[in-house]
Every structure is written in structure tokens, then in C-alpha cells.
Amino acid sequence: xxxxxxxxxxxxxxxxxxxxxxxxxxxxxxxxxxxxxxxxxxxxxxxxxxxxxxxxxxxxxxxxxxxxxxxxxxxxxxxxxxxxxxxxxxxxxxxxxxxxxxxxxxxxxxxxxxxxxxxxxxxxxxxxxxxxxxxxxxxxxxxxxxxxxxxxxxxxxxxxxxxxxxxxxxxxxxxxxxxxxxxxxxxxxxxxxxxxxxxxxxxxxxxxxxxxxxxxxxxxxxxxxxxxxxxxxxxxxxxxxxxxxxxxxxxxxxxxxxxxxxxxxxxxxxxxxxxxxxxxxxxxxxxxxxxxxxxxxxxxxxxxxxxxxxxxxxxxxxxxxxxxxxxxxxxxxxxxxxxxxxxxxxxxxxxxxxxxxxxxxxxxxxxxxxxxxxxxxxxxxxxxxxxxxxxxxxxxxxxxxxxxxxxxxxxxxxxxxxxxxxxxxxxxxxxxxxxxxxxxxxxxxxxxxxxxxxxxxxxxxxxxxxxxxxxxxxxxxxxxxxxxxxxxxxxxxx
Numbered sequence: 266x267x268x269x270x271x272x273x274x275x276x277x278x279x280x281x282x283x284x285x286x287x288x289x290x291x292x293x294x295x296x297x298x299x300x301x302x303x304x305x306x307x308x309x310x311x312x313x314x315x316x317x318x319x320x321x322x323x324x325x326x327x328x329x330x331x332x333x334x335x336x337x338x339x340x341x342x343x344x345x346x347x348x349x350x351x352x353x354x355x356x357x358x359x360x361x362x363x364x365x366x367x368x369x370x371x372x373x374x375x376x377x378x379x380x381x382x383x384x385x386x387x388x389x390x391x392x393x394x395x396x397x398x399x400x401x402x403x404x405x406x407x408x409x410x411x412x413x414x415x416x417x418x419x420x421x422x423x424x425x426x427x428x429x430x431x432x433x434x435x436x437x438x439x440x441x442x443x444x445x446x447x448x449x450x451x452x453x454x455x456x457x458x459x460x461x462x463x464x465x466x467x468x469x470x471x472x473x474x475x476x477x478x479x480x481x482x483x484x485x486x487x488x489x490x491x492x493x494x495x496x497x498x499x500x501x502x503x504x505x506x507x508x509x510x511x512x513x514x515x516x517x518x519x520x521x522x523x524x525x526x527x528x529x530x531x532x533x534x535x536x537x538x539x540x541x542x543x544x545x546x547x548x549x550x551x552x553x554x555x556x557x558x559x560x561x562x563x564x565x566x567x568x569x570x571x572x573x574x575x576x577x578x579x580x581x582x583x584x585x586x587x588x589x590x591x592x593x594x595x596x597x598x599x600x601x602x603x604x605x606x607x608x609x610x611x612x613x614x615x616x617x618x619x620x621x622x623x624x625x626x627x628x629x630x631x632x633x634x635x636x637x638x639x640x641x642x643x644x645x646x647x648x649x650x651x652x653x654x655x656x657x658x659x660x661x662x663x664x665x666x667x668x669x670x671x672x673x674x675x676x677x678x679x680x681x682x683x684x685x686x687x688x689x690x691x692x693x694x695x696x697x698x699x700x701x702x703x704x705x706x707x708x709x710x711x712x713x714x715x716x717x718x719x720x721x722x723x724x725x726x727x728x729x730x731x732x733x734x735x736x737x738x739x740x741x742x743x744x745x746x747x748x749x750x751x752x753x754x755x756x757x758x759x
Contacts, residue, residue: 321419321420323481323482323483324416324417324420324480324481324483324486325483325486326374326375326377326483326485326486326489327375328416329374329412329413329416329486330370330371330372330374330375330412331371332367332368332371334412334415334416335367335370335371335408335412336363336367337412337415338408338409338411338412338414338415339359339360339363339367339408339411341411341415341517342356342404342407342408342411342517343356343360347401347404347407348385348387348401349385349401349403349404350382350383350384350385350401350402350403350404350406351382351383351384351385351403351499352382352403354403354404355404356404358404359404359405359408366405370405370408370409374409374485374489375485377485377488377489379409379489380492381402381403381406381409381489381492381493381496382402382403382405382406382496383403383496383497383498383499383505384400384401384402384403384406384496384497384498384499384508384513384515384516385400385401385402385498385499386398386399386400386401386498386499386500386501386513387399387400387401387501387515388501397514398466398513398514399513399514399515400498400513400514400515400516400519401515402493402496402515402516406493406496406516407516407517409489409493410493410516410517410518410519411517411518413486413489413490413518414517414518414521417481417518417521418434418521420480420481421480421521421524421525422434424528425524425528425531426528426531426532426535426543428444428531428534428535428541428542428543429524429527429528429531429543429544430444430542430543430544431520431523431524431543431544431545431547432520432521432523432524432545433524438544438593438594438651439654441542441543441544441592441593442592442593442595442597442608442654443654444542445542445549445551445587445592445597446597446606446608448540448542448551449551449587449597449599449606450599450605450606451540452553453540453551453552453553454551454553454586454587454599455551455552455553455554455555455557455558455584455585455586456549456550456551456552456558456584456585456586456587456590456592457549457550457551457552457558457561457562457565457582457583457584458549458582458583458584458585458590458592459548459549459550459562459565459566459569459577459582460577460578460581460582461546461548461569461575461576461577461578462575462576462577462578462581463511463576464523464546464575465511465512465513465514465519465523465546466510466511466513467510467511467575467576468510468511468512468522468523468526468575469510469573469574469575470491470494470495470509470510472526472573472574473494473512473522473525473526474487474490474491474494476525476526476529477490477525490518490522493516493518494508494511494512495507495508495509496508498513512526520545523545523546524545526573527543527545527546527548527573529572529573530543530548530565530568530569530573531543533565533568533572534550534565537564539551539552539561540552542592544593547592547593549587549590549592550565551587552584555584558584559584562582562583562584566579566582586598587599588609590611591611591612591613591614592611594610594611594613594614594651594652595608595609595610595611595614595652595654595655596609596610596611596612597609598658605656607656607657607658608654608655608656608658608659609655609656609658609659610652610655610659610662614652615662618648618666619666619669621644622641622666622669622670622673623673625637625640625641625644626641626670626673626674626677628676628677628680628713628714629680630677630680634674634677634678634681634734635734635735637674637677638674638731638734638735638736639735641670641736641737642735642736642737645670645737645739645742646737646742648739649737649739649742649743649746650746652743653743653746653747653748654747654748655743655747659743660740660743663739663740663743664740666739667738667739667740670736670739671726671728671731671736672717672718673717674731674736675717675718675722675723675726676713676714676716676717678726679713679716679717679722680713685706685707688706688716689702689703689706689707692706692721692722692725692726695725695726696725697721697724697725698721701720701721702721702725705719705720705721705722706719706721
């Protein structure tokens, strides 16, 4: 039956609001072509841990397509403020027609006629070099993925392992680090750091769908997920490629699917009695000796490659002391003298923040200094909010970062004053000793960067001046946010 036969003209116009690229690519396929929106983590889901609880009724498409669920999914997608998919249609355009779109979308899902659109490929830099590919689905596709997530998560999350912390309600990178600390404290001072090569791009579709069928009996849901997995990818140069494997990062359903895939790894590690912590595709296994670590690395690599059909990056995987490895931005060290497991900022994280500071405080900053401070504050507040769980070993690092930021801001201020004569006069106006100002600025052929750290500039453009202008101090914010000894991050077990 043609589109007009099933839907009225007005409904068809609303559906065409969503990209028609997918429809054109599927000539000869009956059904309604819809595609596109973005989501955030859902609030749906049960408490973490392997617990015995009353089984939920079998999931059916009617639950996913329920109008209230789709509306809630749109709220989550809109709150995430995601980028548009290949068609360029953004959240605002979908919002205008939401009242008409939701009922049509619900019917299309229930009747099995919904067709996902293409996915836009975006490349972002990785901390350790190279690039990571993100897949940005169309807005309506993200609404559908979020709706699936909201209904699927309560069925799957209770069966995930207690040591799985990624993209789960009530869990985070912080709870993962807290669990790792308990293992190191107990004497497991070697870590098997498993690196899965391009995990999200190499997930085997057939194996994933077979796993989903063990819990989902409604074929409409399985077929829908299969179509989403195989959605065509539009590369940055406009070339369209077919997708035969992987769960591209960027859609709301991808994290749950990745946990479903790797839950089998968790079960195997638990069966073997290993102490491990996993966050998405980052998996650390804690052992008591290097020799034991090598055995675990080899046996676990065989299981991942032969059973899960994934690839282990042998060059990046290693057996080492936790202090020498980067795990979720941190490194861990057992300090026997202080009887605590110290949480350090990892080397990669230190390098990354210095790069970011340079980007936010360029020498050729063309706006006001206050604008620069506002921009860097937004980043620093988020950064210290994440790294607040670092222990006192981070104090020196934070003080050094604070000093580095202030020096870069001083260099920007000098650049704004341009000529040496203007710099000296402004320093004097701000209270500098005239002799010290003229001598300091004109002594030698100093660059602006060199001048930004001479005594007269440091004393005049002092720390308190930047504090009055609102500059965030990483050290002070960390002191405010750090967990108190009697308020450690709770571990959600069993």
C-alpha cells in the first residue's frame, strides 16, 4: 500500500520533514521512511548489580512505541542538544511538528514500517593520537533509539555484572575507580589493561542480534535494531558507505548494546574468579603478580577474539603497575606509608589539559580578557568536577596549572597593550614601581611570553586581580569538591 493510502497528506508532509535520503536509498521498499534525533542517558533502569527480582513481562513494540515513552525520549534527546544528522534537520525543526509526528511515529513502529535514516560520520581526536569515529543519526532516529533504551534498560541492567560501570544508572567513572582502589588495597597490585581495538566499529551484528533474541521475543524490535545497525554511513566527504558491523558511537542505544555484548566477557571473568573493573570497552583486571597477569592477558585475549569475535590491541594492552597505566583519566598507586590507594591524574590527562589551556588562551586572543576568562572557567569547572576524586597527590599539579593559566592570561593582557611603552605605563597605572616597570619591560629583547613572568608583571597583575575578575582556581575548587574522608564514593554492589 502506498504512503497516501495509509496516511493522510498532512501526515505524509510531517514524515517528510525528516530526511528523505534513506527513502531514496531504499527504492522498492514498502514502508514509511523516518529518521532522526539525539538523546541522553535515560533515567529508566533498575538498580545496578546482579540481583534476583521479579521478572518483567516480555518487551513488545507497543511499549517502545507508546506515545508517552516517545515524548519522554524526545525530552532526553532535546536536553542533550545534539548535532543534526546528514539531512541537517535539527531538534528545533522536529519540535515544531512534534504533536503530529509522535502519533505517526508510534503507528509506523507498531506496524513495522519505520525505516531509519543514514548516519553522519564525524571524526574527533583521541587523547593518545589518532581519531575516533562518531556516528550522528538523524533526530527522529535518535528519538527512536532513546525510546528503545528507556524500555530495554530495565530488562538488561539488573543482569549486568556489579563490576560493569559504564553508562548505567547510579554508576560512573568515579564508582569504577573506587572499586579499583579496593582491589589494589587488598594486594592486587598488578593490572592487566585490556585494550579492545576499535570496539564500537567491530561488534558482530549477527552475534549481537542472537544475544538480543534470548531476551526479546518481539521480532519487530529485533528487525528495527538490525536496520539501525545497518544504517548507511555518510562520510565527511559525502561518500556513502554500507555498514556491516559495529555499533557506531553517537546514538543513545549504542552504550547499552555495547554492555550487552561485553556482559559475556564479564561473566567469564567472574566465572574465573578475577577481580576486574569495566567501563564500556575499558577493562582492567587486577592480579597479584606480573606472571599471573601475563597468563590472564593471554587467556582473556583468546576468549575475546575467538568467542566474542572482537580484536585485542596487543600493542596497547599490557601488564603493569596501576600507577603506570591510564584508566578513565586516572592512575592509581598503593601508598603503604599513608595506608591509602592514591588517585593520580594520569600522564595523558595532564597532557590533555595543557593542550586545552593553550587552545582556550591563544596568544592572539582578539576579544576582551573577561571573555577569555569566562570561556576557560566553563572548561575548568567541568574538568575539576570530574577529577575531584584525585587524592592529595594532585595538589602540586593543580597549583602548577593555576600558575600556568594566570601566566597565559598575563601574556594576553600584554598583547592587548601592544607596545612596550603602553605596557610600562599601564603597569604603573595599576600600581607598579615606575623604575621597576620601565627597567623590567625594556631590559633586553624579551618576547611577550618572557615578559609575562618577570617580577614587575607578576606583582602588578597579581593572582588576586584575576580572582576578582572571576577566574576559577583549580586548587581551590578541588578543595571544595573533593570527597571528604567520611563521605567516600559508595560502591553499588549486589
